Amino acid sequence: MSYTIEGNTGTWEIVVGLEVHAQVISESKLFSGASTAYGAPPNANVSIVDAGMPGMLPVVNAHCIRQAVRTGLGLKAQINKDSVFERKNYFYPDLPQGYQISQYLHPIVGNGELVIDMPNGESRTIGITRLHLEQDAGKSVHDRSDDATLIDLNRSGVALMEIVSEPDIRTPEEAVLYMRKLRSILRYLGTCDGNMEEGNLRCDANVSVRRRGETAFGTRCEIKNVNSMRFVARAIEYEARRQVDLIESGQTVVQETRLFDAQKGETRSMRGKEEAHDYRYFPDPDLLPVILPEGYVEEIAASLPELPDAKKSRFIADYGVTPYDAGVLVMEQQTAAYFEAVAQGRDAKQAANWVINELFGLLAKGGKDLSETPISADDLGRLLDLLNDGTISGRLAKDVFAIMFETGQSPARIVEERGLKQVTDTSSIEPFCEEVIAANPGQVETYRKNPKVIGWFVGQVMKKTGGKANPAVVTGILQKMLDG
Amino acid sequence: MSLDRSTVARIANLARIDVPDDQQEPLARELSNLLLWVEQLREVDTDGVEPLRMIMPLPPRWREDSVTDGGHADVVTANAPAALDGFFVVPKVVE
Amino acid sequence: MSELTYLTLTQARAGLLAKEFSVDELLEAHISALAAHRDLNAFITETADLARQQAKTAASRLQRGEAGLLEGLPIAIKDLFCTTDVLTTAASHILDGFKPPYESSVTRKLWGEGALCLGKTNLDEFAMGSANVTSYYGPVRSPWTAVGDNVAVVPGGSSGGSAAAVAARIALAATGTDTGGSIRQPAAFCGITGIKPTYGRCSRFGVIAFASSLDQPGAFGRSVEDCALFLEAMAGYDPNDSTSADLPVPDWKSEVGGGVKGMRIGLPREYRVDGMPSEIEQIWQQGASWLKAQGAEIVEISLPHTKYALPTYYIIAPAEASSNLARYDGMRFGLRVPGKNLAETYMKTRGEGFGAEVRRRIMIGTYVLSAGYYDAYYLKAQKVRRRIADDFTQAFEHCDAILTPTAPSAAFRVGDKMDDPVAMYLNDVFTVPSSLAGLPGISVPAGLSASGLPLGLQVIGRPWDEMTCFKVGRAIEQAADFTTLPYGLEAAA
């Protein structure tokens, strides 16, 4: 897959690395006992530790360490058994201590990788540079007053995993696929719920451009605040084009932090706020080094669920579904489980088809996701059984499915109550066949020259029986009558 | 290492401490003297020496993940120079 | 002035338990002493009402035979410990009006043991100083004056208010904190006993931080036994402080008199610094002779990196302080000096809120951590610190405790050494090395200088071995029989 930008002076390619901040799923904060719950009144989920009160000390939340290691293992990364929390010093009103406790020289997770699946069936491996734990800052509210900013520290101290990729991404689409895949893995692991709207998955993109064929990197800009999957591609596209235009007009790209403005669809410099940052990192003397006990990593490794890549391979191998369908089915753990429940002991390709095309189609139309499905996996399976054992026809199956979706009733009950059972008994079908043959002598003539016209007769009979007749039985009777 | 006025101004800004112009020069001299004095550390051979990380080695000390605090915005903001509706009020932040 | 204030903490405790006097009598005697000595400026906040309230509970607990370790005993708290709803200042303008909605773990323990809070004592601003002259609330003067001189001398610092309060018989005991000598040096200057325990022995939770890797709460008393009793009440594991040690607190008070027979006491040869006054050298030798006379063996040891301890300390402590003090920004508590905009509000609040010494240390600390200088200063200092700590480890292969002078001189006049920071820093030349190594150290009054001011000896122990410090300290105390009282107190005694 290649993505290039045509400039006035030649062809350019883009180089992108992503820094993702993923909020750790935990009850309490990284260093305090205050709740991480979303949407609380201002400063309700704040302990005096989070407010940076004098004399307050951080104490590490064991679960957050576990979650970081779990995520590292999910990214096939090196786990560092000795990591260090450091202080990143800067002043900002939503940063109560005057420093963010983060990890710098010794992160808890080192090199790993993430495989993205391209729509053309190819896959690419994007390197993970590191994952480290750090605390979130509070929230500034600017729109309540003209001359003041209001500060809510509910988020202050919530655990984040900063996951940094290598500059391996070459297209805006790959960036989106990377985000989707990362989100999928985090959700499988139960370490981040990946909700971009609530801000618990945030993306900064490092973007640079270079002439096609060049191997050195250009000067990069860091784009902050890319807060939805849609914006990831748009921000990168805009920024890359901006850089190409700059260079081609004889200017240079200045390494800086830029903000993505979703309304205008453009990036703009944050230089005003930037000044000369000098974070003065040093190990936090209030915290001990994070030394993982013997057997700790192994125990977490043993508890990992089957992750999307492994599941996808298994679906392809065991169920014979296409790589594309497998990719769709494994994106969410819940979807994969639903599919497996339907496919169990049935035709898996058929099951995949019904889950992806029929069920997802109706869900998407209603703006729902799988957790809100009115059709249980068991019921969908029973519907396929009714179809496959000839109780209902393929045409009726879709009607029954629609009713199931609306009413949540079981397929057997719908078929029973609405009398949709397929008719297979010849004596009740024969009169309809006779009627159709008698009323269409012309078509009978045509049949003599072209036996394929039998399909037309079958259609007519089906119509008369309201779709309930078994098409194979109808065909048999018609053949006998027309040939006889 | 001797500090000049501009370095003092840069450090003062990093530390968010107002140093009036007429105090920059004397402060630069004072800090330079201190730095000169601490630079005797260069004499110490520290090749291969691990920097000290923990004075008293202790086992990892982690807490259980449970909610044990919060629910008192009034207490948290009780000492604030300005507060409103549970928020801290600070001078306008220009984005 | 009542003789009740002349009791030691241990004696007062015994007196209360034996019902020789009441909690009220003991407390009111101390409240009177507090009022009589306001000229010392030892307290920033007096809390007589709080003490009287606590006294009611104490009296009834004593009555019921449920007395805690310090039941009914009036003490003072360095104003670096946060105390619920009681003004807590760190002696800084920047904490104007700050009343913490929480209690430090150490003071919580003390109240739990029944102690009565007389007030919050003055200190050097944010515990940065060795003379208690940097307080926003004005200098503390020592109850001592030099013979033939009525100019006030400094009480030492940073816990100068606590030391002065105990020396002036205002409080039976007091808390302090020691980062580079801030308990031991003022104890020596004020002729009382002070112990800095092993780093991690007392919780730092709720203690306003100066330099986190060095700060350690400790105790002042008028005897070694008092310090042992008081420290027992303060010490212990605290899950809120990751650097607090989960170790049992020994029964120090019962064993202080264990003696030094068979102990090996090390004298570090590097502590014979150039220009050390001969009276300091003499008191040191005197201390060694006393211990030898009581059955200890005196050995010479070497702490080769001693001379680098102060410069190491003056990189690490300011570096940590520059970060620890970033939270004083005028946004959530304390002083806010409004400016035209946010940036100016930060600059003015911190520019006006911090005093000169604090500003100086924040600037140095910011510089040594800044881009391009970290390795040359901070990292280098942490490596030298490792070497200093290793020196002690090796020395303790040859001895059980180390004896040194506490300070290189007796107390000096208020106003001296003010224009040269390095001269001021040299006050801590004997206390800083063991602070960098996290070791316990006690200062015990051992004699008087030629000008009639107290001189102290320091005993440094192995990690977690406060017990040996107490035993050696007690042996010196017995031999020294230091009974001289500060000015104005002789008459009342």
Ligand SMILES: [Mg+2]
């Ligand atoms: Mg980053």
Ligand SMILES: [Zn+2]
């Ligand atoms: Zn981050």
